[in-house]
Amino acid sequence: MRDLPRRRIWLAAIGVLALVGGPFATYQLTHTAERSPALLLADLAVGWSMIAAGLLIADRRPGNRIGPLAILTGLAWFAGDFTSSDVAVVSYLATLAHGWFDPLFALVILAYPTGRIIRGVDRFLAIGFIAVQAGWTIAKAIGMRPIAWWDCPTCISTVDAWFAAYLALDPIGRVETLLLTALSVGVLMVVVARWQRATGTARQRLAPVVLAGAVLAGGFVVTFLLQTIVPTSAREPLGELRVIVLAVLRVLVAIGLLIGVLRADSARGRIADLVVRLDGLPPLPVLQASLRDALGDPSLKVFRWEPAFAGFADAAGRPSDRPGADGSGRTVLTIGDGASPDLVIEHDPSLRDDPGLVSAAAAAVRLAAENERLQAEVRAQLESVRASRARIVEAQDDQRRRIERDLHDGAQQRLVSLQLSLQMLRRSLGPNADAGTLAELDAATAEASAAIADIRELARGVHPAILSEAGLGAALASLADRTPIPVVIDDGLDRRLPAAVEATAYFVVAEALTNAIKHAEAGRVEVRTSLADDHLRVEVHDDGRGGAEPSKGTGMTGMQDRVAALGGTVRIDSRRGAGTWLEVDLPCALP
Amino acid sequence: MRVAVAEDVVLLREGIVRVLRDGGFEVVGAVGDAAALLELVEREHIDVAIVDIRMPPTHTDEGLVAAEDLLAREPRVPVVVLSQNVEPAHAVRLLGDGRGGVGYLLKERVAAVDDLLDAVDRVGRGGTAVDPAVVAALVGRRRARNPLDDLTPREREVLELMAEGRSNRAIASRLFVGDKTVETHVASILSKLGLEEAPDDHRRVLAVLSWLRRA
Numbered sequence: 001m002r003d004l005p006r007r008r009i010w011l012a013a014i015g016v017l018a019l020v021g022g023p024f025a026t027y028q029l030t031h032t033a034e035r036s037p038a039l040l041l042a043d044l045a046v047g048w049s050m051i052a053a054g055l056l057i058a059d060r061r062p063g064n065r066i067g068p069l070a071i072l073t074g075l076a077w078f079a080g081d082f083t084s085s086d087v088a089v090v091s092y093l094a095t096l097a098h099g100w101f102d103p104l105f106a107l108v109i110l111a112y113p114t115g116r117i118i119r120g121v122d123r124f125l126a127i128g129f130i131a132v133q134a135g136w137t138i139a140k141a142i143g144m145r146p147i148a149w150w151d152c153p154t155c156i157s158t159v160d161a162w163f164a165a166y167l168a169l170d171p172i173g174r175v176e177t178l179l180l181t182a183l184s185v186g187v188l189m190v191v192v193a194r195w196q197r198a199t200g201t202a203r204q205r206l207a208p209v210v211l212a213g214a215v216l217a218g219g220f221v222v223t224f225l226l227q228t229i230v231p232t233s234a235r236e237p238l239g240e241l242r243v244i245v246l247a248v249l250r251v252l253v254a255i256g257l258l259i260g261v262l263r264a265d266s267a268r269g270r271i272a273d274l275v276v277r278l279d280g281l282p283p284l285p286v287l288q289a290s291l292r293d294a295l296g297d298p299s300l301k302v303f304r305w306e307p308a309f310a311g312f313a314d315a316a317g318r319p320s321d322r323p324g325a326d327g328s329g330r331t332v333l334t335i336g337d338g339a340s341p342d343l344v345i346e347h348d349p350s351l352r353d354d355p356g357l358v359s360a361a362a363a364a365v366r367l368a369a370e371n372e373r374l375q376a377e378v379r380a381q382l383e384s385v386r387a388s389r390a391r392i393v394e395a396q397d398d399q400r401r402r403i404e405r406d407l408h409d410g411a412q413q414r415l416v417s418l419q420l421s422l423q424m425l426r427r428s429l430g431p432n433a434d435a436g437t438l439a440e441l442d443a444a445t446a447e448a449s450a451a452i453a454d455i456r457e458l459a460r461g462v463h464p465a466i467l468s469e470a471g472l473g474a475a476l477a478s479l480a481d482r483t484p485i486p487v488v489i490d491d492g493l494d495r496r497l498p499a500a501v502e503a504t505a506y507f508v509v510a511e512a513l514t515n516a517i518k519h520a521e522a523g524r525v526e527v528r529t530s531l532a533d534d535h536l537r538v539e540v541h542d543d544g545r546g547g548a549e550p551s552k553g554t555g556m557t558g559m560q561d562r563v564a565a566l567g568g569t570v571r572i573d574s575r576r577g578a579g580t581w582l583e584v585d586l587p588c589a590l591p
Numbered sequence: 592m593r594v595a596v597a598e599d600v601v602l603l604r605e606g607i608v609r610v611l612r613d614g615g616f617e618v619v620g621a622v623g624d625a626a627a628l629l630e631l632v633e634r635e636h637i638d639v640a641i642v643d644i645r646m647p648p649t650h651t652d653e654g655l656v657a658a659e660d661l662l663a664r665e666p667r668v669p670v671v672v673l674s675q676n677v678e679p680a681h682a683v684r685l686l687g688d689g690r691g692g693v694g695y696l697l698k699e700r701v702a703a704v705d706d707l708l709d710a711v712d713r714v715g716r717g718g719t720a721v722d723p724a725v726v727a728a729l730v731g732r733r734r735a736r737n738p739l740d741d742l743t744p745r746e747r748e749v750l751e752l753m754a755e756g757r758s759n760r761a762i763a764s765r766l767f768v769g770d771k772t773v774e775t776h777v778a779s780i781l782s783k784l785g786l787e788e789a790p791d792d793h794r795r796v797l798a799v800l801s802w803l804r805r806a
Contacts, residue, residue, distance in 0.1 A: 405650060408675045412698070413600045419702030420606035427613070427704065445702065452699045456676060465645075466678055469652040474680050481679045481804060484732060 007062065011055050014071060018051040018078070025078035032084040039240055042247030043081065049254035050074030057261050065115035066108055066261060070254070073104040092144065092162060096137050102180060103129040105216055105250075106187050112209045113260050114356065121190055128183045136176040143169045174228075181220035188213035198350035199299055205263050206350075208256025215249040222246075270294040271360040278368035284315040287365070295361055297351055299330075303344040312344060333358065335366050342369060389565035394500045400463040407459040412452055419448040464506065472502040476509060476527060483513050485523060492530035501586050504566055505529070505538050508559045512540040512582050515556065520544025520580055534589050540582040548574035592715045593636060596621040597628035597654065598643045598673070607641065607701050614708040623647070625657035632661065632668055639669045639715035643698070644681070658685060662693065669714045673698045677728050679804055682721055689794035694720035694756075719756030719793045721800065726754040729803035741783050749776040754799045758792050 026044045029035050051074030058067025080101060082094030106129045110122045117126050144165045191213035195206045222242055274294040281287065288302040303312040303320055314320045331351065335343040343365065351358050426433075426441045459465070467475040473491035480487035496502070509527055516522040522544030530537050548556075560570045568586035594616045598604040601623075608618050620631040624646045632640065640661055644654040654672060661668040662685070669692030672685060682695040694714040700722060701707050710720035730739065730751060742750065745766075752762045763773045781788060784802055789795035 408645065409600070409650065412675060413603055416699050416702060417600070417602045417606055419699060420603070420610065423702050423704050424606070424609065424613075448702070449699060460676065465651070465676055466680070469644075469655075470680070477680050478678055481732070482677075482728060 008059070011058055014051070015055055018048060018074065022047050022051075022078055025081040028081045028084045030084075031086045036240065038244055042244045046247045046250045046254075047074050047077040047081075049251040050077060053254040053258040056258055061115075061261060063115070064113075064261065066111055066113070066257070067115075069104060069108050069111060069115075070257065073101060073108055076100040076104055088162070095144070095162070095166065096141055099136060099176075100133060102184070102216065102220070103133040105212070106184065108257065109187055109191060109209050109212045109216065112212075112257060113205060121186075125183055125186050125190065128186075129180065132176055132179045132183065136172065139169060139172050139176075140166070143172075177220065177224050181217075181224045184213075184217040184220040188217040194350065197348070199297055199348050203350070204296075205260050208253060208260045211249070211256055212253040215246065215253055218249075219246050271357065271364055274361060275364045275367060278364055278371075281365075281368045281372040284313075284317075288315045291345065291361060291365070294364075295347065295351055295357065297348045299348055301346045303346065305342055305344075333362050335362060335369065386565075386567065390500065390567070393504070393562055393565045397463070397500055397503045400503075401468060404459045404463040404465060407455050407462070408465065412455050412459075415448050415452050415455070419445055419452070422448070463503070467502055467506055468499065471496050472505055472529065475502070475506050476529070479506070479510060479513065480527075483517070483525075485517060485525065487513065487525045487527060490526070490528040492528065493536075494531075497536060497588050500566060501536055501588050504559075504562050504568070504586060505536060505584065508563065508570070508582070508584050509538060509540055511555045511559050512542075512580075515548060516540075516542035516544055516580065519548065520546065522579070531588070534587065536584075536586045536588055538582075538584040538586075541579060543579045545576065546574045546578045546580050547576040548572065548580050592638045592712065593617050593619045594711065594715075595619050595628060595631050595635070595637045595640045597623070597625060597640065597646065597657070599623045599646045600643075603698075603701070607707075610701065610704050610707060611641075611711070614704070614711075616708075616711065625653040628657055629660065632664075637668055639671065639692075639711055641671045641673065641711065644672055644674045655681065655685070662687065662690070667692055669717065670694065671696060671711055671714050671720065673701070674722075677722070677724050679725055679729055679800065682725050683797070683800055683804065686719065686721075686793070686797045686800065689789075689791075689797040691717045691719055691791070691793035693793075695725065696720065696722045697724050713756065718758070719796045721755050721796060723751065723755055726751050726800075726803075729754070729800065732803075738784055742780060746776050746780050746783075749773065750780050750799065753777065753780070753795060754803065756792065756796045 022044055025047065026040050029040060029043060051071055054067050054070030054072075054074060056067075057064060057070060061067060076097060079094055079097040080099070082090050083098050085091045085094060107117070107126055110117050110126050117123055144162050191206070191209050195203060195210050198206055226242070271294055274290055277290055278287070282290070284302055284304055288300065291302060292298055292300045301314060303314055305311075306313045306319075309319060312320045330346050331349045333345040333347065335345065345362065345365070347358065422441055422445045426438060426445075429437065429441075464475050464478065466478050471493070473489070473493050476489050476491065480489055497505075513525060516525050520542055522542035525540065525542045528537075528539045528541075556570075556572070563570050563584055563586060566586055568584060571583040571585075572580065573583075574580040594611055596604060596607050596611070596618060598607060598621070604621050604623070608621050611618050619635045619637060622628050622631055625642070628640060628642065631637070640658075642654040642658050642661075644652055646653045658670040658672050661670050667690070670685075671694035672681070673696055674681060675698055677697065685693045685695055687693070692714055694710050696707070696710055700710070706723075713720050730747070739747065739750075748766065749762055752765060757765070759770060759773045759777060763770045766773070778788070780786075784799075786798055786802060789798050
């Protein structure tokens with residue numbers, strides 16, 4: 001029980017009350033006159049159908065006031081039955097409640113399908129209905145009050161006295177009927193006008209209320225005619241037929257209202273579909289078709305603001321006047337920030353009857369447009385990140401080249417000069433020099449030699465000079481020259497490539513050779529370079545143990561990062577025992 | 592022998608000039624870049640030029656390009672190229688088709704004064720000089736099936752001296768053995784490596800270096 005929302009418990013309670021109380025209320029009718037079973041059944045059907053429709057709507061559309069309003073209408077219907085009660089006090093109260101069915105019914109019609117009454121005419125009619133009915137209720141309460149019913153609440157004399165008092169109010173009752181008849185005709189006109197303006201599904205959806213308006217107005221007109229024209233003798237049989245016909249129509253109206261509101265639900269479902277379908281902003285014709293479908297308005301048009309000619313263009317791309325300004329009274333909805341409209345949706349004004357629907361569709365379009373903008377932004381950011389990664393690699397290469405040059409042109413040259421000076425000094429000492437001094441000079445020279453060799457190796461590791469001097473092919477050949485296992489180079493390059501591409505390819509091959517020797521214990525490596533479609537492809541194949549896991553070695557991971565930074569790919573196939581294949585693909589056309 | 596020196600580091604340039612003069616060479620000019628060297632060669636008769644690979648403006652391979660220019664001249668100007676790096680590929684590129692008059696030395700070789708003078712003299716007279724470090728790097732490569740393992744230690748020594756560009760006579764005097772002995776070693780080495788007898792020392796250097804790089 002705890003899981004059930006409180007409102008559902010309430011709705012269930014009302015349902016049970018109506019289920020039990022309905023027949024009881026209908027049964028009251030038999031107190032005052034002989035009633036045919038058809039009439040009793042009709043009476044029960046009207047109350048039940050109204051309450052059932054109200055309960056379902058209240059359950060499905062909690063925010064919609066039509067649900068509670070329809071329940072109230074049904075309850076008012078049953079309350080009227082108690083005027084026939086044989087308990088005088090009940091009959092008195094029911095007499096006051098009697099007649100509220102129609103005003104509430106009118107409110108349901110005016111509020112359909114959103115549960116809100118917005119327009120001035122609608123409000124006027126709604127307030128009119130309530131005011132007239134309230135006046136009549138007060139008149140009844142006052143007119144029947146003086147009778148001291150509390151002396152004998154259940155006496156038939158009391159009831160008779162009341163009835164007499166009620167009949168005395170008849171002139172007021174006729175005025176009330178006249179006013180309500182006029183108001184109901186007003187409601188019918190409003191509803192028909194609404195229906196005429198609408199197109200497509202919106203029009204279909206309005207059908208139940210047109211019927212309802214006709215039933216409401218028809219009922220009042222007939223009652224009015226009965227009261228004024230038809231002779232009293234003919235009223236009774238006509239009355240029963242009238243009640244049954246009206247009841248059947250009212251049941252139909254209740255069903256129609258229910259379907260209408262549920263359809264509005266499915267319209268919301270179509271908006272949900274629209275949100276899903278609008279993955280990014282589709283071309284204008286597609287967007288227009290989607291919106292027409294979702295909103296059920298085949299006349300809907302979408303316009304896009306074209307900065308090129310500072311005007312709107314329709315779905316076909318034709319320049320168009322300011323949408324909605326042609327005096328056709330069509331409604332215009334602008335999407336985009338206030339200053340610069342992006343899209344304008346021109347639609348049937350009847351769609352405004354359900355503003356939630358249109359604003360939901362607009363929100364879907366806005367979402368799609370925003371989505372598109374964000375996607376474009378992300379793409380741009382991604383592109384900028386990619387470019388910045390490539391720049392980082394290039395900057396790193398530049399730095400390495402500079403360090404290498406500084407080592408060669410600075411420290412190494414100085415050491416060579418130092419060595420030379422030491423040798424000159426040694427020679428100038430002549431043949432009779434002290435043996436110890438000569439030995440120390442030789443040791444110093446050897447030390448300088450070692451330092452030069454160290455610097456040379458260091459500089460090569462930082463950036464091989466031959467790479468910038470003679471290109472990738474020469475650098476790979478040089479790498480092969482100093483690799484302790486045979487390396488076969490198949491150089492398929494006939495031109496120099498961008499420095500970053502050459503350096504990346506070189507370091508990848510160097511890393512692959514290191515791995516082949518250190519981990520795979522390979523006996524032979526083949527390196528092949530080729531150019532196709534402005535992409536450099538480097539393949540390295542060794543005959544080692546295989547089983548290399550690129551995720552484990554930080555060296556190859558770094559290489560993969562480097563390749564990826566230039567927009568390239570690395571593929572490694574290293575099955576155990578089958579050697580290692582490494583394939584690198586690098587685009588050469590760098591931005 | 593008339594020598595020209597192209598080296599952008601002043602200190603080193605002057606050191607080289609001094610070493611050469613002390614060694615009895617006539618230094619015709621000492622310049623700081625390749626363009627000045629080529630200009631000097633136009634003006635003066637030069638027997639041998641000493642060129643640093645890395646020189647202004649780009650500090651990459653200006654010296655190498657200038658050296659190839661000099662070697663392509665008619666009559667050719669012998670060149671000793673000084674390199675910061677051990678690049679066998681550069682050496683082989685300079686040796687060309689085994690034309691001689693080419694030297695490829697590591698820069699620090701200028702401090703090994705006698706080696707430098709010897710190499711400059713050899714190249715100036717149309718011979719070949721390859722830095723021992725380059726040869727050592729190539730000989731030292733590990734090979735899956737290494738024919739060098741079949742050589743005797745003495746043959747290996749002879750091979751290295753051959754690769755450096757020395758003649759049989761030079762090798763003999765260096766190892767303190769007779770010319771005949773060296774010739775026997777050379778024939779044995781060439782047959783073990785599967786190489787043909789070369790018509791001259793330069794072509795022999797090229798053949799040996801190519802073999803060392805390839806194998």
